Amino acid sequence: MRLALGVLLALFAPAQPPPPASADRELLVFAAASLTESVQEIAAAFQSRTGTRVTFSFGSSGDLARQIEAGAPADAFLSADTGMMDRIEGKGLVRREDRREFLSNTLVVVVPVDSTTSIGSAGDLAALPKLALADPASVPAGLYAKKWLEDAGVWKQIEPKVVPTLDVRACLAAVASGAMPAGVVYITDAAVSEKVRIAWVVADGPRILYSFAPVAASKRAAAAKAFLEFAGGSEGRAVFERRGFRTLPVSAR
Amino acid sequence: MITIDVRLPLEHFDLAVAAELRGRAVGLLGPSGSGKTSLLEAIAGLRRGVTGRIVREGEVLLDSAKGVRLPPERRRVGYVPQESLLFPHLSVEENVRYAMRGGSEEVFRDAVEILEIVPLLPRAPATLSGGERQRVALARAIASRPRLLLLDEPLAGVDVALRGRIVPYLLRIRDELAIPFLYVTHNTGEAALLLEEGLWLERGRLRATGPIGRVLEESARVGGDSGAVIENLFAGTLEELARDGVRGFRVGDARLFVPDPGHTGRGVYAVAPSDVLLAAAALPAVSARNVLEGMVSSARDAGGLRLVSVEASGLAWTVSLTAAAAAELGLEPGRRVWLAVKAAAFRPLS
Amino acid sequence: MSADLSIVLLTLRVALAATLVVLPVGVLAAWWLARWRGPGRSLVETMLALPLVLPPTAVGLLLLELLRPAGAIGRLLSGLNLEVLFTWKAAAIASAVMAFPLMVRPVRTAFEEADPRLTSLARSLGDGPIRAFRRIALPLAWRGILAGTVLAFARAVGEFGATILIAGSIPGRTQTLALAIFHRTQIGQDAEALRLVAITVAIAFVALWSTELLRTRRSRRLRGEP
Numbered sequence: 018m019r020l021a022l023g024v025l026l027a028l029f030a031p032a033q034p035p036p037p038a039s040a041d042r043e044l045l046v047f048a049a050a051s052l053t054e055s056v057q058e059i060a061a062a063f064q065s066r067t068g069t070r071v072t073f074s075f076g077s078s079g080d081l082a083r084q085i086e087a088g089a090p091a092d093a094f095l096s097a098d099t100g101m102m103d104r105i106e107g108k109g110l111v112r113r114e115d116r117r118e119f120l121s122n123t124l125v126v127v128v129p130v131d132s133t134t135s136i137g138s139a140g141d142l143a144a145l146p147k148l149a150l151a152d153p154a155s156v157p158a159g160l161y162a163k164k165w166l167e168d169a170g171v172w173k174q175i176e177p178k179v180v181p182t183l184d185v186r187a188c189l190a191a192v193a194s195g196a197m198p199a200g201v202v203y204i205t206d207a208a209v210s211e212k213v214r215i216a217w218v219v220a221d222g223p224r225i226l227y228s229f230a231p232v233a234a235s236k237r238a239a240a241a242k243a244f245l246e247f248a249g250g251s252e253g254r255a256v257f258e259r260r261g262f263r264t265l266p267v268s269a270r
Numbered sequence: 271m272i273t274i275d276v277r278l279p280l281e282h283f284d285l286a287v288a289a290e291l292r293g294r295a296v297g298l299l300g301p302s303g304s305g306k307t308s309l310l311e312a313i314a315g316l317r318r319g320v321t322g323r324i325v326r327e328g329e330v331l332l333d334s335a336k337g338v339r340l341p342p343e344r345r346r347v348g349y350v351p352q353e354s355l356l357f358p359h360l361s362v363e364e365n366v367r368y369a370m371r372g373g374s375e376e377v378f379r380d381a382v383e384i385l386e387i388v389p390l391l392p393r394a395p396a397t398l399s400g401g402e403r404q405r406v407a408l409a410r411a412i413a414s415r416p417r418l419l420l421l422d423e424p425l426a427g428v429d430v431a432l433r434g435r436i437v438p439y440l441l442r443i444r445d446e447l448a449i450p451f452l453y454v455t456h457n458t459g460e461a462a463l464l465l466e467e468g469l470w471l472e473r474g475r476l477r478a479t480g481p482i483g484r485v486l487e488e489s490a491r492v493g494g495d496s497g498a499v500i501e502n503l504f505a506g507t508l509e510e511l512a513r514d515g516v517r518g519f520r521v522g523d524a525r526l527f528v529p530d531p532g533h534t535g536r537g538v539y540a541v542a543p544s545d546v547l548l549a550a551a552a553l554p555a556v557s558a559r560n561v562l563e564g565m566v567s568s569a570r571d572a573g574g575l576r577l578v579s580v581e582a583s584g585l586a587w588t589v590s591l592t593a594a595a596a597a598e599l600g601l602e603p604g605r606r607v608w609l610a611v612k613a614a615a616f617r618p619l620s
Numbered sequence: 621m622s623a624d625l626s627i628v629l630l631t632l633r634v635a636l637a638a639t640l641v642v643l644p645v646g647v648l649a650a651w652w653l654a655r656w657r658g659p660g661r662s663l664v665e666t667m668l669a670l671p672l673v674l675p676p677t678a679v680g681l682l683l684l685e686l687l688r689p690a691g692a693i694g695r696l697l698s699g700l701n702l703e704v705l706f707t708w709k710a711a712a713i714a715s716a717v718m719a720f721p722l723m724v725r726p727v728r729t730a731f732e733e734a735d736p737r738l739t740s741l742a743r744s745l746g747d748g749p750i751r752a753f754r755r756i757a758l759p760l761a762w763r764g765i766l767a768g769t770v771l772a773f774a775r776a777v778g779e780f781g782a783t784i785l786i787a788g789s790i791p792g793r794t795q796t797l798a799l800a801i802f803h804r805t806q807i808g809q810d811a812e813a814l815r816l817v818a819i820t821v822a823i824a825f826v827a828l829w830s831t832e833l834l835r836t837r838r839s840r841r842l843r844g845e846p
Contacts (some may be wrong), residue, residue, distance in 0.1 A: 045790070050807075074790040084788050088689050089706035183806055190808025210808070316740045342743040343752075349744040355737055359759045359842055368755075369745035396843055414745050 024228070040144055043070045044194035044240055045090060047081040049097035049205045049227070050186040051122065051158065055260045056095065059253045069240050077184035079155030085110055085232065092235040093245060095227065097122075097157035097185075102228035111230040115242070117249050120227035121263040123204040124161055129195045129212065136217040139169035142199065147178050149200030151185040157225075158185035162201040164224040189213065205261040271296075272418060273452045276322035276332070278312050279501075285312070285474040290453075293467035295444050298454040300471035301490060306454045307352075309471070310420045313348045313452070315342035326418055343376055346448075348416030352423045354407035362406050363391040365603060369414030381413040384442050404436060412447060419443070419451035425460060437538055440464055441505060459501030459540065462586055471483025474591040484584060487568050487579060500577065500588050502541040503547050503619070508534045516559055516613045524583035527559035528616040538619040543590035545615035548578065549608040550599045558610040566605045569596065576601075584610050623791075624812075628819055631796040632710055635723035635776035642772045646723030647765060651753065653724070658697045671766035672721040676781025679717060683786050687713075710787040715776035722775050730764025731757060762838065770831045774824060796825075803825035 048056050051073050060071035074081070078096040082105055085091050094111065096102045099118065105111050126142065128134045134145070142148055153159035159181065166172040182188040183200050193202040193212035203225075207215050229248065231241035247253055254264045271291055278285040285305040298306045312320045315331065324332040326347075331340045356365050366381060382388050385405040395403065404424055411419060424440075425433045437460065443449060444464065455461050461468065461482055468485030470478040478488040504522030508531065517530040519537060528539055553561055564582025571577075576596035580587045587609060591599075601607065653665060671679050686693045687705050696756035697704055704710050733756060758765075780798040787794040789803055797820050804813035 045793075072792055074788065076789070084706060086696070087684060087705055087786075089788055089790075090703060186808075187806040188808060190827075193808050194810075311740075314744045316744060341748070342740070343746045343748050345744070347744060349741065351737065351741065355735070355741050357738060357742075357756060359762075368742070371746075410745070517767060 024091070031149045042068060042240075043072065044092045044237055044244060045072055045074065046093045046095060046241075046244070047074050047076070047085065047089070047091040049078045049081070049157065050075045050094035050184040051097055051206055052095055052227075053186065054209060054255055055205070055262065056248065058256050059248050060244070062252060062256075063244055064245050067240075067243065069244070069252050071244060075184075075186075077151065077156040079152075079157070080183070087144050090235075091232050092237045092241040093229065093231045095229045097225075097227055098160065099226055099228045100160070102230060105188065105230075110233055112233055115233070116228055116230045117227045117245050118226055120253075120257060121265060122225045122227070122228075122261075123263065124158075124165060124201055124213045124222045124225070125204045125207050126199055126201055126219070127189065127192050127207050127213040128199045128216045128218040129192060130214045132198065132216075134198060134212075134216060136199070137216075139166055139171050140219075142166070142173050143174040143178075145178065145198050147197055148175060148189045149180050149182055149197040151188045151202075152181035152183065153179065154181070156184055158201070158203060161225055165201075165219055168221075168223070200250050203261075208261050272313070272452075273323065273325045274309075274313070276309075276312055276320055278305075278308060278317060278320045279306055280474060283310060283474045287469070287471070287474075287476055289469055289476060289479050290608055291467055293465070293468075294448065294450045295465045295467070296450075296452050296466040296488050297461045297468040297485070298452055298471060299456075299458075299461060299468055299485065302456075304403060304471045305474040306371055306490040307422055310349065310422055310452065310454065313345075313418075314346075314347045314420055315340060315345050316349070329417075334558070344393075346415070346417040347420060348414050348418070349413035349420045350404075350407050350411045350422065350424055352426055354400075354403040354406055355428040356406055356410070358395050360393065360395075361391070362387065362393050362398070365395065365406055366391075366409045366413050368409045368410055373413075373415075377415060378413055380447070384412070384446065385409040385439055401436060405439065408436075408439065408443070412443065412449065416449060419449050421451055421453045423456065434538065434540065435619075437463065437503070437505075437619055438536070441538075457501060458489075458588070461486060463503040463505055463538070485587075500543050500572075500590070502543065502546070502587055503538065504541075504585065505536070506537045507533065508537045510534060519616070523567055524562070524585055526611075526616070528611045528618070530614055531618060539616040539617050540619055541611060541617070543577065543588045545611060546587060546589040547610040548580070548589050548591060548599065548601070549610065550601075550605070553608050553610055556610050557612070559613040560609075560611040562609045562611075564607055564609060566601050566603050568603055569601055580607060581608060582607075624815060624819065625799045626792060627795060627797055627816065628823070630708060630792070630794075631777060632823075634711045634796055635773055636713055636765075637709075637712040638719055638776040639769060639773045639781075641712070641716050642719050642723045642776075643765075643769060646720055646768060646772070647727055647758070649720075649763075650724045650727035650764075650768075651731055654728050668724055669721050671718050676714075676779070676783075677785060678720060680714060680782030680785030683714060683717065685780060687786060705786055706788045706790065706794060708787070708794055708844040711779075711783050711796060712776075714782035714786055715779040718779050718782055719772035719775040722771040726767040726771070727761060728764070730761035733761045733762070734766060763835065766831060766835060769828060773827060777820070 064070050078098060078101040081094065082101040085094060085105055086108055094105065102116060106113060126136050150162050151159040153163040157179060163172060166175055180197060182191055185206055188200045189202050189206045189210055191197045193210045207213055229245050231238055235241055257264055273290045275288040285308055287309060300306055308317065311317045313324055320332060321334040330338050331345050332338065367378060372379060385408055387405050387409055387468035390398065390402055425436060453465060465482045468482040469476060470485050470489045478485045504521045506519050509520055511518035512530050515530050516527045519526045519528045562582040564580045567579045567581050569576055569578045575590045576593050578589045578591065578601050580589055634705045649668060685691055688694045689698055717794055739752045739756050742756045747755060778798050783796065784799060789799040801813050801816045
């Protein structure tokens, strides 16, 4: 009986470093899945620099935005497009002047590494039986891909063959597993997996722009802003560029 | 000890009973389904929809007109149901101690000693025999120090030999612990032995009340097959006088002869009605050791036989004869008769 | 490995919290349903059984509407400065709601099968209604309560649909075993996902086995065997 009580107590003791005193020293950042390795590297550097720990919840920007709207306790939001950020700003959850937009990326078509499929244009995708896309209804990577295919005039043909995934990394994994003949992801995602190869780089796709902002209601707003400044500073940008992102010279806002 | 004036709607009829009971041992008799158990439950406070008054020795348990309705846990009424209903997840000792909160260790000792269940205390109820369970149930009720005991056919479904073993305990409860009880039974022998007053219930209405002897007679006269078990039960004292395998047994003013059990002291014996011989004239010399002169008080038919109630030597006897024999002897109430009973017909119950 | 451990601890914390809440509430609801004969019983019965029948995401969405800052309960919580959504407490709430009907059913059956005369008898021996419930009805229903607890706990450990809507899948805070397995398969980390599956199986095994041990031991004791 006592053993049971002891176990209960141990479990209900906080699993994280405890509250108020060190609350300022840990940030919760919601970030687009494509940023996974890069912001983790930046956060490690940030922590050794300032002592503030950053934990992430990675997912599709659409889903993360939904959670923030519902009151999730995020301190900052790193979205893969401006549309999601606009939505949040419209609800008064972030302030326009706090937004930082300096990061871009490139779309690519990936196929399983041992696949012989050759893609020479958007139209070639129509010949495939299936195409994996991060859900074009709500995930920026899918929205960009859809825009690209619409502009190329082939969306109508391709749409019935699209298999939507919950986020861009799920799309990558679907192709890497060999279950899908091809998928559209960012060039930075392709670099992460050895099981895919790039079949086509989208040079004429829509403008990709990430949008970063601290959440206005956050109790750790100062630390969140500091982190975003750091990510947009020379060290942060170096990390992004090394991993294949493109950075814009000056913050677009 | 208790005044009742209650009404309770039941499935097929209404229970409506008004009586004032003064004896320390009152019987509740009547055919199955006449509302006896419901009446007990109403007194214990375990039934909804009871209206009227119940007053036990000045304490008002129920007065629906004034909105007084004491919850069962405050009525100090001990209820021993027909199936003992021991708490299966508690040991015998825990069952007996159930109602005792702290309480006097002496009360516990008394209860378990009077019912002779000390060796059973650590056992689980599932391992007990029927008779043992009934004794534990009685001990549990007594240990709660009730001001009134309600016993619902505590000896029904218990075989004859076992029944005999429990009857003395009931006598001890009546005499030594002096707890008044209301006792439901079908067994007229039990009733005659244990009880002083009686209520005869039929379809929820009282048909007879008063001293137990009179109630038994009236119920016998009213007749019908009430499923009653008829036995002659006698409680008395075994005497020093013993000879040829037979010992004297004094009941009231009468001396009977029973098979010698080898000791003196209290005893309870039963005689089946068919073991009693009835003579319309004095018996000169007969092999039976017990010959008594008496008078027929009533007679009725029961399942092809004639049951004759006789008062002899101050004791109440029930004798069963074939209808033909009864007709031959011409047994009307008031007739002088002689009874002959062999000593061997007396079965010891204790 | 320590990531796995923290997921397990989080899951256990959520499931235990949910079970601890569901236990008393469920037992009382089961008692009420077993004894109440009056009007409204069928309605309450049906409503309590809804989480069994509705898809977990539907339940999750309903909970979200209640708990969001503008919602009926969310407003209260904000007033009290309590943060619930997207924390482990929301995960516990999701699990509790989904597990609730699984607790009520077997306990209610146990109460219904028990002899009501035993509680009546306890009343006549001096117990008030609550005391009689505690000393007689409750212990006699132990089998149902044990079954209900195990089912509720198992359901709580595996809860996904409602959890992901009101607690999200935040690693370290609300990403329970079920959510983590899903996430890992999504990003192609099959080996890591399978590891978590193995841990889940182990937990389920231990829970069921210890329940079985408890049950046989108590049965033996009640029958009077050593």
